[in-house]
Amino acid sequence: MRIWGKVFGFIIGYMFGRLGGAIFGLWLGHMYDRRQSARAGLGSSSKRQALFFNTTFAVMGHVAKASGQVTEIDIRIANALMDQMRLTGDARADAQAAFREGKESDFDIHACLKTFRLISMGRKELLQMFLEIQIQTALSDAKLDPKEHTILSTIAKELGFSQKQLDELLARWQAEFNFHQQGGAGHQTSVADAYDVLGMKESMSDQDIKRGYRKLMNEHHPDKLVAKGLPPEMMELAKTKAQDIQAAYDRVKSDRGMR
Template identity: 70%
Template sequence: MRFWGKFFGFIIGFMFGRIFGALLGLWLGHLYDKRAASGVGFREVLGQAKNRQAIFFNTTFAVMGHVAKASGQVTETDIRIATLLMDQMRLTGEARKEAQQAFREGKSADFDLRSSLQAFRVITMGRKELVQMFIEIQIQTALSDGELDPAEHAILMTIAQELGYGRAQLDELLKRWQAEFRFHQTSSGNKTSITDAYSLLGITNEASDQEVKRAYRKLMNEHHPDKLVAKGLPPEMMELANRKAQDIQAAYDRVKSERGMR
């Protein structure tokens, strides 16, 4: 059994990035060990990881542009959401230009949504957390004006189906994202806030304390930033993962406080 790639990847990653770097190094080392017998070197493994991140990055913004155009025209709100996302990711210089170019390509009439999603599905095979985050970003774009146009819903359904999600799963993600949006708007502790805290966690107020904890742990496991980056999330999107994890934590804390849980 080969292990030197994992060993050195962990050590070097920890030196440069502490726990997150160690996890990423361990993952790259694992890929190296797995491919070493076939003569694939570390540079090729690293190149594959970077290529996966680049495809995730570009597909995200291209499909955002396509979703924004679904209702007939890209509105100021759509552009503001895309710009806000770039700001949250702290994109500057060439990276921001690439995101803007991908967004424009997605808006074009000849953009091939299905082909783009099929390529995206290949590079995220076995990484359902990345797929879910991608879909949630597209949901955020579609609901940027507070309403879901039928054409936008149709595109979201196409995205979900191409990436292996059914209608029920998409509806659940839509419900949770809407709850997350409202949770931000009503974070002063009123009744709506606690209702949306439950919805954000994907449960109801009839859930037992054990079910609340289980739902929280499941969501945190799915959205843990270090885990997502190790699976291929572009480093530029780390801040988005952090914000999602913070929202989950805030909802859980709200529910715990309401119930008097420890």
Template identity: 65%
Template structure:
């Protein structure tokens, strides 16, 4: 229980207004103690949210990687690549590696992990979506989607509140993003890939193109995601996706002659 706001409020209030001032100081001090307590709880909750996002991401990555029967070199390479992109070293990298190993364990509680994660990220759909996208990348690390990996992705999507259609849309968009990224977004790539990165059809209107672009940029804006609970170490992942979206949009604008 916080009392220092009340203590100083009463003291200062009494000095300037005797008993009436002390009473006013008590009220103001109580307001300050309550506000300070809420701010501290919010900071602590935000820190917990970042820690849970960090650990859950790598634990579920390990679980998805093991889904095809064994962890392949591509799976390990992707996990290492993600850690490299996040510039993880020292204890942070060890924590990520341990979480990855925990996720591979036979006793790993996938649903329990996801439910705890969803509760802590309530009201932050962008974080849930980015989490699912990272797991999709893990499943597609070897270039194909194993049936067991797809089953686990369906469980992950359902536990996070995404339906089958939303999952399929994300799968299609990420596959296109991967191909687009591999080709550097150059003009020699089929323009259809750029449309798929934005999640729209080539027949979409210019207004639909702009709307899809703004929506994705807003969802993957690094600063906004960090403010909502994304661990700062994962900012580079959000930046990479935002860059892919920007390149796809620029390619479409050139193709259409849009301003």
């Protein structure tokens, strides 16, 4: 029987959230031990992956509850994300349990995120991927409730992102939603949305566009993210993001006549 995840989670949670953090850390450690029971070893990378996985769905549940109650749409969105990640069996059960935990009225999101940031060792790309998943969830119904925005601001702050950085990510994800609505790669998509997906401006030079594109692809490279702690189950999300960046860049290149 594995217990070290519980011990580790309890201690770290208590350090950052006292009793509330300790309780959450104990639960998170239990989920980690459960997911690790079928794996050999306790490497730091696999530990980060398990904690990333469980924290993602717990915070998703909390975001879903932000507007007052979890609706059928919220549940469908969560299940759609699980489907996109091809979660089945124990992995899906773990995700559903974490989602339910996040919906509880005593869920301490501050302690949760402080623990997550510590375990992630401040890896910016990993923390940004986490934040983007929460943004994607909040925007999946094509609107952003003011209470959802408040919680996203809390998440961003706890993870070390400024309000300006959050607003920029929100704008990019809104553009990405529009980009998909218009058909995505190979269709008549808006050039303006393509620029917004990339977080760039039409006034930028071709060289700056290329430099920015390479930076984005490096930040969202699925293999690099998994190596830094992204759960393998979430690689499909990273692949989709990378494909959207590529499609937006191709649209901008075509409009500019770039090679």
